[in-house]
Amino acid sequence: MHAHDRPRTLYQKVWDDHVVSTYQDGTQLIYVDRHLVQEVSSPQAFVGLDAAGRDLHRPEAHMAVADHAVPTTERTATLREGLAASQVARLSTNAARHHIPYVPMTDRRHGIVHVIGPELGFTLPGAVLVCGDSHTCTHGAFGAVAFGIGASECECVFATQVLRQSRQKSMRIRLEGVCPEGVQVKDVILAVIARIGVGGGVGHAMEFAGSAVRAMTMEQRMTLCNMAVEAGSRIGLVAPDETTFAYLKGRPLAPTDTEWDAAVANWRELASDSDAVFDQEFEIDVSSLSPFITWGTTPEESAPISGRVPDPAAIDDPRVRRRVERSLRYMALEPNTPLSGIAIDRVFIGSCTNGRIEDLRSAAAVVAGRKVHPRVQAMVVPGSASVRLQAEAEGLDRIFSEAGFDWRHSGCSMCVGMNDDRLLEGERCASTSNRNFEGRQGRGGRTHLMSPAMAAAAAVSGHLADVRDLWPEGTK
Amino acid sequence: MKPLDKIQSIAAYLDEDAVDTDIIFPARFLLLMDKKGLGGHAFHERRRVKKGETPFILDRPPFDTAEILVAGKDFGTGSSREQAVWALADLGLRCIIAETFGEIFYANCFKNGVLPIRLDADTLARVRQAAGREEEIVVDLPSQTIVLTGDETISYDVDAYRKEALLLGLDEIAVILRDSGKDIKAFEEGQSRRAPWLRLGPDKWKVFDDLEKEQFIE
Incomplete structure (x- = not known):
């Protein structure tokens, strides 16, 4: 039935393992093993389900948690009224009605869906995992086929546990070499997006491979896969290996005993065959990279920190020139201004991109012994309660607090600006999040994307700055 | 639709x-x-x-x-x-x-x-x-x-x-439920044998039995 003797990519293997049926036009029904449910994309799906009088096909395949709209200042009794409160309450009620496991805001396991899925072992290699959130590609770091869907598709998964889909093409990004000091995975993925563009990966599952990827921790692989969608790919992937297994072993929802052994044996077979054919391939030598920073309003509008704001007058293509002019107008930047030195008002360290323990460690290493610039308001929002507790056990919270950072509770916070954490009109922010779109962090707010270490450097400098000038000995 | x-x-x-x-x-x-x-x-x-x-x-x-x-x-x-x-x-x-x-x-x-x-x-x-x-x-x-x-x-x-x-103006969910219910069931039975670790069941979720309950007034 399946042409399994032909060499296949990681994506194709996981896909083939989940085909329920094939239609005449070639599209297929794909089985969904796991569904993460959050407050923003689920209310309308539940309304649809109720209107049609349908039940969930399999309640235990879902896990619900509110992350987008929750406050990060306090964890108790603050969410009693208003739109955000109603939305969180609705999720909790819907989950209870449909017997979906629900992680409350006050629980030690709370956090951003894309941070707690892996932490709890909900995310596994070889699984098909979906969520009504575009950054679901994060889970591909484990060798899962994980992708974001709309609310209508969430409703379909609730009712049927399948989705009708076309198989994507395959793309491989080879990352070779070792990152120089001061260069982090965020810089690598920004460089990838700059290379292929925000639409470069459309229609493709994007596999990251190469020596640099093999050497990465799971946290780093998650940062990498998280931003595949900013390059147009709904799906990012990394082949599971010993690093993956070591991370997952013992997680609450991970398999145990003989089932664990059988699972690992299966997961070892998932890597792309050596002779598998990719529709597109790119290679980047990460040892040639320097810290990246966005200057515009799409994630591809970026440059090394040593660079300057582009000059539209020097751009021949009128369409590109118009686009750059528009971005610079919104960002209030003058052509040819050196990037390093642009004054900032706010710093945000957190999000499903860079809100994990290693991100906080690298930022803290830069901040240690320094103070947040008096003009700057800076905050750290751990990606989960567990990250927060770990950071506190390591004393990172004290480093941040003593430097003048706000130390917050977990949530999406100022990455999406749906709670009270927002930029004011005209404010400029150094942010470790994933989108620098117009108004993303608040109406009229201006976002520069960068790594956690670079955001820390900006916080203590009061302006965009090259972290390599502040780099502490012996940190990664 | x-x-x-x-x-x-x-x-x-x-x-x-x-x-x-x-x-x-x-x-x-x-x-x-x-x-x-x-x-x-x-x-x-x-x-x-x-x-x-x-x-x-x-x-x-x-x-x-x-x-x-x-x-x-x-x-x-x-x-x-x-x-x-x-x-x-x-x-x-x-x-x-x-x-x-x-x-x-x-x-x-x-x-x-x-x-x-x-x-x-x-x-x-x-x-x-x-x-x-x-x-x-x-x-x-x-x-x-x-x-x-x-x-x-x-x-x-x-x-x-x-x-x-x-x-x-099809209701896609209705079509899947009507036409593919058997296929879905067959797939699930096969997966239970082939890759049982992918099938989270109530037993697995027991580790969450201590989840606190939130009380909200909507």
């Missing part, structure tokens, strides 16, 4: 690339939980104009009644929020023509009676010119053609099953 067959309308246009879903539907309005009435928030920031300035294209006649929107490259990139499509549909838009789309946005359109059409840059430019001349454009789904005044006919691609779903 309302069936979609043929659209005959002038077209509004946006001369801008990379119009992401945050521009189409800013995040702060995602707190609204009703699908209906979201059109008022579509392109919220773009529609904020000072006295004397030209209103946003979807607010000024004759384009305020357009059922077709002609955009640029990378339309609807970014977030998966289906609110972006609900808001556009609420404004009366039923067809969006662009060079390329964000993938999730593209898929979401079909679930809501909105037809997204991809055209190469040159062809798109001709449609854009017709839009600028305020000419009526005919988008026909059965024949997969766009007809411009002067009888130029442009053909476009659309997946067969998505086309059918739009034409018939």
Whole structure:
């Protein structure tokens, strides 16, 4: 039935393992093993389900948690009224009605869906995992086929546990070499997006491979896969290996005993065959990279920190020139201004991109012994309660607090600006999040994307700055 | 879902690339939980104009009644929020023509009676010119053609099953439940043997028995 003797990519293997049926036009029904449910994309799906009088096909395949709209200042009794409160309450009620496991805001396991899925072992290699959130590609770091869907598709998964889909093409990004000091995975993925563009990966599952990827921790692989969608790919992937297994072993929802052994044996077979054919391939030598920073309003509008704001007058293509002019107008930047030195008002360290323990460690290493610039308001929002507790056990919270950072509770916070954490009109922010779109962090707010270490450097400098000038000995 | 067959309308246009879903539907309005009435928030920031300035294209006649929107490259990139499509549909838009789309946005359109059409840059430019001349454009789904005044006919691609779903206004979930229930069950039985660790069951969730219960007043 399946042409399994032909060499296949990681994506194709996981896909083939989940085909329920094939239609005449070639599209297929794909089985969904796991569904993460959050407050923003689920209310309308539940309304649809109720209107049609349908039940969930399999309640235990879902896990619900509110992350987008929750406050990060306090964890108790603050969410009693208003739109955000109603939305969180609705999720909790819907989950209870449909017997979906629900992680409350006050629980030690709370956090951003894309941070707690892996932490709890909900995310596994070889699984098909979906969520009504575009950054679901994060889970591909484990060798899962994980992708974001709309609310209508969430409703379909609730009712049927399948989705009708076309198989994507395959793309491989080879990352070779070792990152120089001061260069982090965020810089690598920004460089990838700059290379292929925000639409470069459309229609493709994007596999990251190469020596640099093999050497990465799971946290780093998650940062990498998280931003595949900013390059147009709904799906990012990394082949599971010993690093993956070591991370997952013992997680609450991970398999145990003989089932664990059988699972690992299966997961070892998932890597792309050596002779598998990719529709597109790119290679980047990460040892040639320097810290990246966005200057515009799409994630591809970026440059090394040593660079300057582009000059539209020097751009021949009128369409590109118009686009750059528009971005610079919104960002209030003058052509040819050196990037390093642009004054900032706010710093945000957190999000499903860079809100994990290693991100906080690298930022803290830069901040240690320094103070947040008096003009700057800076905050750290751990990606989960567990990250927060770990950071506190390591004393990172004290480093941040003593430097003048706000130390917050977990949530999406100022990455999406749906709670009270927002930029004011005209404010400029150094942010470790994933989108620098117009108004993303608040109406009229201006976002520069960068790594956690670079955001820390900006916080203590009061302006965009090259972290390599502040780099502490012996940190990664 | 309302069936979609043929659209005959002038077209509004946006001369801008990379119009992401945050521009189409800013995040702060995602707190609204009703699908209906979201059109008022579509392109919220773009529609904020000072006295004397030209209103946003979807607010000024004759384009305020357009059922077709002609955009640029990378339309609807970014977030998966289906609110972006609900808001556009609420404004009366039923067809969006662009060079390329964000993938999730593209898929979401079909679930809501909105037809997204991809055209190469040159062809798109001709449609854009017709839009600028305020000419009526005919988008026909059965024949997969766009007809411009002067009888130029442009053909476009659309997946067969998505086309059918739009034409018939199909309830996809009902179709799957009707036709594929047995296949799903058979798959699940096979997977239980082949890869049992992928099948989370009530026993696994026992580790969550200590979850606190939140009390909210809605």
